[in-house]
Every structure is written in C-alpha cells, then in structure tokens.
Amino acid sequence: MSEGKLFSKTKASELKAELDQAFRKSKPQPRVKIVLKKVVANIILNNGELVALFPDIVQLMKLDDMEIRKSCFHYIANYAHLVNHNVSGEALPYFQRFVVDQNPVLRTLSLRTLSAVSSKQYVELTFNVIENSLQDQNPYVRKSAAYAVSKLYQHDPDRTIALQLIDKLNELLYDADPVVVSNTLAALSFITEQQQGKVLTLTIDKNHAMTLVGFLAKTNEWSQIYILNSLLSFIPQTQTDALDIIDRIIPSLQHENSAVVLDTIKCIIYLSNYVKAPELVIPTLSKRLGSSLVSLLSKKPEIQFLVLRNVILLLLGKRGLCQFDVELFFCKYDDPIFIKDTKLEIIYLLANEKNANVVLRELEEYATEVDVPMARKAIRAIGNLAVKLPSSSIHCVEVITDLISNGITYILQESAIVIKNILRKYPGKFNFAIPELLNHYKLIDEPDSKIAVIWIIGQYCEVIDKCNTALEFLISTFKDEPTEVQLASLTTVAKYYLKVPEKGEQMMLKVLQWATEEVDNPDVRDRGFFYWRLLSSNASAATDFQVNAKRIILNNDPFIVTDNDNIDPAILEELELNIGSLASIYLKPVQLVFRLTKRKQLTKSPALQPRTIHENRYGNGDSNENIDDIEYASSPPKVPPSRLKYSRDDRSPSSSSRSKFNISQHRPSSTSDTSYDNESTEESAKESFAKKLSRKASFLGRKK
C-alpha cells in the first residue's frame, strides 16, 4: 500500500468516522494505525481542521501499542496549544502515568511531548515531573530530561531558575554516562546563549574539562561536537592548562565528520589565545591545522564552501597558526562557481613573493577561462597582486599585457582598470603596457574601464603615439556617457590641452562646450565652467604657458596602497570563537546578523595573550608591508581614502582626479574624512569595521 494515497487533506469528521469503524472490530490496532498515518500526513499538510479530533486521539493512548502512542504524541505536540484548557487537559492523566511507566522509551517520549507543548498545564506538569526524570536510572531518559529543562527555560525562565533546575542540570554534567553529559552540555549551551532574562554563563574548571575531553573518544560524533563546543567555556589560567587540552583534542582533527574537525579547530584556536607563541610551542600545530582543513576540501561542495570561508577567516586573523600550500586552493574545473569564487580570494590572500610565479600562472589560466565573471576576477586579482607584491609586479604586468594582446573584450575591460591601478602604484615603471592597452581602445566600452583608459591617456599622453585619435574616439560619445566618464573626460582633456596645446585645444573647446551647454548634470557643468575659467584666466598671463593651471591640474596622484586597514580585533576575535557557525560564512559581526545572540569574547585570565598587531594584517611578506607603511606615513597629514579599491562605484580615477582640485597634494584631507573619525561612536565604528571586513572578505567584489 502506498502511503502517497494517504497524502490528501482529510476532513476531521471522516477520520472520526473511520476511527469509530475501527473500534467496532475486535482488534482495532491495524485500522487505527492507518487512520493515524492519515493524521500524521495531515499534520504535514498543515490541516488545521484536525484540532477537532483532539479528544478522540487522546483516547487512543489507551491502546498499549508503541506505534499508536508515538503518533498520538506527535499529534498532541502539534495541536495541544490550539485547543482550550479543558480539552487539552484530558491528555494529562495519561502523561502522568507514562512518565513513570516502566518502559524507558515511553518515559522519554512522553517527557519530550510534554515539554514541547507550551500550554500552561503542560508546563506545570513538566515542572512537577522533571526532577524525577533528571534522576532517572536510564541514561536515555536523563538525556531527554536535560533537553526538557532547556525547553522549560524557554517557556518560563524565572521559574526554571527558582526551582534550581539549572543547578540540577549542572549536576548532570558529572554524570557517569558520556552521552548524557554531552547532551546536557548541548542543553546548557542553549540556555546560556539566550540573552533574555538573566544572563547565565557556563564555566568549566580544568579537572572537569579534562574529564570532558576524556569523553571524546567514548561518544558519538555529534556528542563530540557538543563537548568540543563546551570547551570554549573553559578558561585556562595558565599556559599549561591550555596546552594540555590542545594536546588531548588534536587527534580529533582527523575525525571523519567534518563538523568535528572544524569544531576542534575552533577549540584549538580559542585555546591558543592563552598560549604564548603557540606556533613555537607546538611546531607541528600549524601544519596539522592546515592539513586537516585542506583534507575537508575533498568533501561535498557545501562543506568545501564552509571550510573555505573559515580559511579566509583564519588567514585574516591567525595566519601564523595555519600553514597552507596555495596550490591546494587552485580551482578544479568542476567546482561550483561559489567555490571558485572563494578559492580565488584565498589564492589572493596566500600569494606572496615565493609563490608568485605559480599563482600567476594559475590566475592566467583562469583569466582565459570561458566563465566570464571568473576570468574578470582573476584579472582583478592579478592586478591587485601587482600592487601588493612589488617584486612580482613586473611579472604581473607581463601576464596582463599577454592577455590584452588576445583582444578579447571582457579581458580588455578588466585589464584597463587593473593597469590604471598599477600605473598609479608604480608611476613610470610600466609604461610599456600602455600602448598594448591602447591598441584596443575601440573595444573598451564599459564605464569603469573607459574611465581608466581616459585617465591613462590624460596622464601619459606624452608617451602615447596615437593618443589624439584614441582620445578623439573616446570622447566622441561624451554626451551619452554616464557622469563619471564625463568627469574623467573633462579632466583628461584639460590635461591633454596643457601638455599638447596645439592638438588639444580644439578637443578641449569641444568638450567644454558640451559640458557646459548640453549636459544636464550640474557637477559636470560646474566642472566644465571651472576648467574654462581657470584655463582662460591663465591664458592672459604673459609668462609661461598656463603655469597656474598646470600647477593645479597636473600633479601627482597620491600613492596607492593595498587595503591594509586593520579589522577590529574584537570582531575578528569573536568570529574566531564562532568558527564553523553561520557567522563565519557571512563574515560579519555576529550581533549584526543574529541580534539575540550573546556576545562572545575571550575571557580575561593570567594566561591570555594580547593580540599582536601583525596578526591583524593579512598582508604579505613583512618587508613589503613596511613599504606600505612608509608610504602611508610619508604623505604627512592624511591621505584621503585612496586605497586600492575593489568595487568600482566610488573608486575610479575620478576620485583621484577630484583630489587634483586641491591646491596641493599635501593638503587633500577632505572634511568628510576627518568628521568621520570624530563622529563615529563606538557603535558606528563597529558597523564600519563590519563593512571593511565584509569588503575584505570579498575583496574582489561580487559584481558582474
């Protein structure tokens, strides 16, 4: 008989009739079962009408048959809160009997059902029976009782505490049976993670922690997870405390269940906060953590994805603690897109001078792949690497010019943006890339890449052969372009005029005319008028050609540096305590996503090590970062946010050209910048850190 037939909404009256009919037989059980199957099917179908059956179903519990009772329990758990007290109360006598039944399964199931119903009477009864159940001789019942307590806490926290049920639960932690202990831990962790009412925290001392660790080998995979999680409540007082535990849980890194592995890693990362220079104390640790993470990459895509996100987190925060070989993160052709995406980010994070060659070869391969978004991201990554690793920049640029020579459109668009960044970072070093790019100027059609090319022409028009034709072509569509492109064109035309007056004059006049007369956008108009005024007022001066205008318009851009702003250590710290959780996927501060979650942080203890600065950086080799630092410091007051930007909207040469309006490069700090620093309260600072973090986490941008 196919159960599929049972799956139809049935009227309560029909079911009742069927039940009555069943009871006319001498052995009603088989028929009753069929009816109950229909009932269960209707629960799944969310048939509200079944409420009417409540009294009948309750009567069925008389029958001494486990299957029937199970279905009845299921029904009651679903409908008891919908009927009024008198009706739902009918079931209580049964439950009262069941919880002291000699069959442990029945005791368990009835307790489970009782605690699942939120009606007052049921809660009342549960409170009455729970104490006995917590001391039941059968571990299975004790386990369920533990959960029942956490359910009760949900229904009525104050009373749960008043009745000292939590304390009793704590006692259960010392139970002889590991399974009971681990499930009690799970129940307790649910209670402690609630924020409503009194905030409870679980603390575990060393001895108990060691006992718990000892249980690891004796429990099933899921219980191990609860035990490992509870170890986060253990606060090591000395370094040896932490090391002892780490030593004991390291074997779990090779567990079959990836959740156990990841939780072990979380635990080790947590404990390593209490060890001074953990990578020196346990030299194999980083290798082990790395290899166990990598071994998870052979699992299903969902798991891989999760692991990769956590690898990013570890690379941002605890780089010293895990050792990865970048080649292991190279994409396989059949990886789902979301995995390729994440892998690309990891490859970028892992790239350094030593592996630059391998990485670049791999990225070049991606760049010629059929998958366009992937290819674009790969090119972006190459460009970012060039900025990040000065010693490999020449190689990067070679790769990019190679790619450009193929003349494939989307590669060109992306390369243009990337080359612009490289030229800004290393002015004058890679001029040979410009003609390569400009060979294909006709194919460049996306606003961002257009802006980049236009900016490059303006900046390097003296070294470009046919820049007149190229610029002519690019501005020919001026009127139809988006505002940013128009602004960029304006600046470039002005620059071109100043550098090559004889050729640029006509073009400039044409563009200024368009800008001032035919464009609606006030910004563009104003900019047009501004240039016009500036250039015409200067022209009258008899001295050198356009001295003042040159001083204003033609100046060097601020240095470009990699995105090395620090992530708030507190946020990183919290995320590290949440490895493997949903927050680790979103890579956002936990409170932003899950408002009710309690904040987790490292508890102070004598052994707690301060976070070192270098850990907050995910940059590359140290030398390289120092260069960045110097650059950062060398432009005295404060350089406006001119980091290498990943998403394009607000980050384009137009922002750099904006800075050219300032009289001198050294006074560019915009008001918005400083005010941002002053105004930001702690809360908003956190938010902005969050933004930085999430941007960093997806540094390549997820657009297009």
Added chain:
Amino acid sequence: MISALYILHRPDSSLPFSQNDLLLYRGYHNDVPNFDIILGAFCKTYHKKLPEEKSPFLLIEGISYIYVTGKYDIVLLAVSRQNANAMSTVVFLNNIYKLLHLYLTTAKVPVAGSTGQTGRHTTTTAPSHDKIKGQVTHTALDRDTISDNATLIHELLDECMDFGVIQTTDYNILKEYIKVAVNRSVHAENDNQYDSSSSSDSSGEDSSHNINDAIKMYMNKKGKKKGDKKKSKAELKNIKSTHNQPVSMHDIEEKRYINSSILRTSSSAINWRPKGIFYAKNEIYIDLIENCEFYFDLGSEVIKRNEIFGRCDVKCYLSGMPACKVEFNEKHISGIEVDDDETEHSDKNKDTEGGNILPTSDDEDDEGSTSTIGTTKGKHIPIRNIQFHQCIDLSSLYKENLVKFTPPDDKFTLLTYHVEQQKQIRKLPLIKITPVYKLNQKSKTLQIMCTLSTQFKKRLKTQNLLVKIPVDPTLFPIDNKENLKFKAQLGEVTFKVDSSQLYWQIGEIKGGTKDVKMMAELQLITNPSINTVENVINRKVKDEKDHSKARELRTNLEEEDANGGRPTAEHDDFDHDHEHHSDDDNDNDNETDRGISELDSYYGVNKTANRVESVQSKFISSKLDEPFDNDIYVSFVIPMLSYSGLKLTFLKVEEDQMKYTSFPWVRYSTETGMQNSTYRFRLGVNCFSLC
C-alpha cells in the same frame, strides 16, 4: 540549533518561477514563520542571486537557510534563526540524505552535490556491484519514494534530532530502532533480488553482504510473518555459498516493535556497534581499493595528473565486541609527522604476539623485470587527506601509528586517502599506450596502430582491461559501408559507431608485457586535408597552454636543425626517462614525416609560437563547433596491487570475552575507469602522420 527541517522537491531550480513542493517538514523550534512563508522567501531570494552567490547558505531577514541538493531534484533544507553551527548542520543534512538512501532505496548512495561535484566518498560498493549497476534499475530516492514513506522519515527525523540538537545519524543504530516497513513498489523489490543473486555469481565474499542485506529487507518487508521459511530456493543456495550466516539481532528480536538496543547503544561508549552480535565463523575482510586518476599527455610525454583515491573497505563479520588492530607500512599513517624517537619507542612496545603479520611483498619487486612500482619500505608515501571512520581510536593513531578500532557490524569504509604522485615522476604509468594514426591519402584509409605495454609485477594481471581509442568523426569521416579491418595480438577490437570509438577489449594481461599491438584500418569517405589535421593538432597544442611543450618543441627542432635537418627517431620518441624504447620501426616513417612537416613550418615562419598562434586564430574563426573528446580512455582492474604502495603489515583481532580465532582476509585492488576515476591519454601532435 535548527528550527525546522524541510524536504522539498524542486524541479528546474534554474527557472525563475519553478515550483517548490514540500514533501515533508519537521519543526523543532517555534521561532520561524509558517512553511509557505519560509519556502516563498527561499525561492524568491534564490532566484535573485547571481550564480556565484548561490552558495548553500542564504540569509534572508534574519533566518538562515542551509540546504543540500540531492538527486532527483530533492532538496533538504534546514532553517535557523540563531547562529547555528553551520558545519554540523550541513554534515547532518548530508547524513540524513544518506540515511534516507539506506532506508528507502537499494541503490548505492550517490553523492549529494549541488552542481555535479564529483565526490570521492561514495559508500562502499564492491567492484562487482558496479558492473551490475548499469543493468538494474534501482529504487531511487525520488519524490514518490519520499512521500510514500513519510511516516518512516518522520520517525527518523524525530530520532535524529531532538529540540534542534542533532542526536545520531548512524544507520546501524537507527535500523535497530526504527523498523517501520519500507514502502517500495513491487517492481523495485524484484530488482533488488535480481541484484543480489547476480552479484553473488561474480564474487563470493561480496555477495554475502548483498544477500544479507536482501534478506533483511525481505524480512523487513514481510514484517511479522517470520519470513524464514518463505525464502526462495535461490536465496537459500546463496546463503550456503557464503558459509557464514550471521545470527543478528534482527532475527532474535523481530517481533518487538522496539527493542531497547538503542537505549543501550546510543548511551554506551561504542555506539556504532550493537551488543550481542554472533557469527558462527568470525571473519573480517579488508579491501584496499585504489582508484587511479591518471592523465598522460602523449604530445609532450608528460604525466599531467597521477592521483590515487584510495579507500579501505572493511566487511566485518565478527562476534561480540572485537578490538582490531591494523598497521600499515606507512610510517605516519595519520599523515602528520611526529617526532621520530616517539615512533621508534612505540615500535618496541607494540605487542605483535598473536597477531597476523602480513607478508609485505616488497622483496618481490626485484624479481619483476621492471622495478617500476617503487619499493615503499621506509619510504614516505605522500598520503594526503586521510579520513578515518569514527570507530578508529584517533589518539593511538598518533601515538603508536596503529589503527585501532572496534568495527561496526557488516560493511563500512575504514579510511579513505588521497595520494598525489605528481611529484614522483619516477613512477611510470601502470599501462602505457602509444597510438599512431596514419592517414593514407592515396587509398583514403586511416590506419590506427596501437601499442600497449604494462609495467607492473609479472605475477599480477589485469582484469577487464578495455582501451577506448577515439576516431574524431569531424576529422576522419568513416565510411561505414566498407569493411573495417581489425587485427590484434591480444583481445578483440570493435568499433562503436555511436561514440566513434574503437574498443579494444583485452581483459587479462600480465604485468611486464611489452608491446602488445593492435591495428585497425578504416575506410574514409573523404580525405581530410592536411590543413584540418594540422589545425586539430595545433588546437591541441594551444589548448594545453603548455609553455613547456612549446619550448620543448622548439629545442627539439633546434637539435634537429643541428643534425643537418635529418631528424632521427630517437629524438622525440620517449625522450624521458622511460626504460624502453618501444616500436622504433613502427614509428620511424611516421617520425620522419612529422619531422619534415615540422621543419617546414620551422623554416617557413621564423618562430613556431607565432605560427601556432596564427593557425590558432584561423582555427577559431573557421571551426569551433562541438569538440570531440580526443582522449584515449583505459579502464582496468588489477587485483593484488596497491599502486601507492600502501600495504597492511599487521592485523590482529581480539575479543576479550569470547576469545575466538578469526579469519582475516586482505585484498588489494587498483582500478580505474569506474565511478569517478579516469585513466586517460591525450593525443599529441606526434600521434598523427600522413603518407
């Protein structure tokens, strides 16, 4: 904490308005809205996402959606409002999916992957099973099966998760507890029996499991009827052949709806093994199966990929609570090196008394004519990604390098591992194939000559060796009316018209065999111009993006140039460290031809690379329709060989109470061409010649 779990049927998930059908749901917390709201939001957001954002984790208005996609459009979805442990949720969903398979279907568990990810960790299926798989239609875990068994699944979910907290997902325990009869169509049931009986023919020990399974299913189905007497004769015969009929809990406690074993097992230390198992004869079978992923580029004579996906399958028919100890010849089986003194220390301590010390066949390597399979004694096998079954005591693994475990009953995978041999270029391929495509323009015929050599120990031999040689129909239009001529030293040759491949079926061949030849002559309809052949060849060169190849080609040419323009065969042929130069005569004319054509191109255009590119661009514009898979595929099984060299060195079974003697069986097998592994040769320029 998972708030609710849904099983959906979602056909055409790529379409914007595809309908989600809810097959089943189970709520655990009341903090999420009604399921239609949940599903609506899920669908809507999913379609808005860009392809790279369609990760298995979605966050919609504070509710996290975690989903796993299975076959037949089945989606398992869990929702949570809290910061749940994502990893355990995903693993849980995958386990549930596997569990449903074990309960509801007779098919082996496919990998639940959202976009066809090839996983390497399917369940333990013996090779003989795979062969049959093609012919039998199994009950699949699809929409109908799930809705037919809603009550069962409901109970399962109830037991697997309590209060949003995962309890257990172990089939061996659950099956003792939840014994609701599975609803299968009659048709499927028949298939099941066919499956078991046919597989028993092929290999004795594999079948024993299948039959046991079949019997259990059968009895499950028959419920309380006491099915023993009703067994068909065929089945009885099969049981005799196994010599070993387990007396399991099933038979003893059949009548009780619930036995209390779950209470005992789930709360006892070893919860994957129920107590009270008894077998008349205690046996343990250990299979070390290695799947090779191999890719050889004939053009550059370079091994592009040589990986092993190994697994250790155990079939355990042991009574009581045995403790098994297994040792491998790998010094650090855990994959992590511990300090050396530590391991030495443990070596001394190990009590080998009473154990079965298994002979390692390292010493036999020398007697083989080719000492190609590296002797592994003391050498480090680059094992990676080793994964252990949960029954293995991980701490002794680290400290003593000993795999200690109390096995679950019946079949399970003890460990899986991955060996990448890329860096070991010294290791030669097990089977090497050298094809030559000779195009005779006058007679419009294509001659394919293929030489095969094996390079493993002489005592071993392959099973089911099959070579598939492609004949690109776009290149060589074959005239099917004409007779195709085949000749082979060993085996049979057939031509598959549908896939346009030559099948060279050899079956058994010994190790160390050199130069087994096969020849085929195919009549062509039209003569392909030299140009097209060249194009295709060049496309290959470009496809690889293999700079080293281009460079090599150039240096070769330069050498030839230095020789006065008279290239000799030795130059290109097997210039790597292969120990033998096969079929020189065979290749000679081909080689000269090729040399000349290459020289022409060399003198014609200054740089080879330029020419390649120009041809390449020409080719792109001219012809880039559906590409034909031009790889030679080989599939085979080599029993008693572990390619990586991993061997069991020590095996011991101890049972404290019963103190029985047990019979361990160890088997090695290296296989490829099945499941997810492929053994391929990519054709290179030097495989084609004109005359």
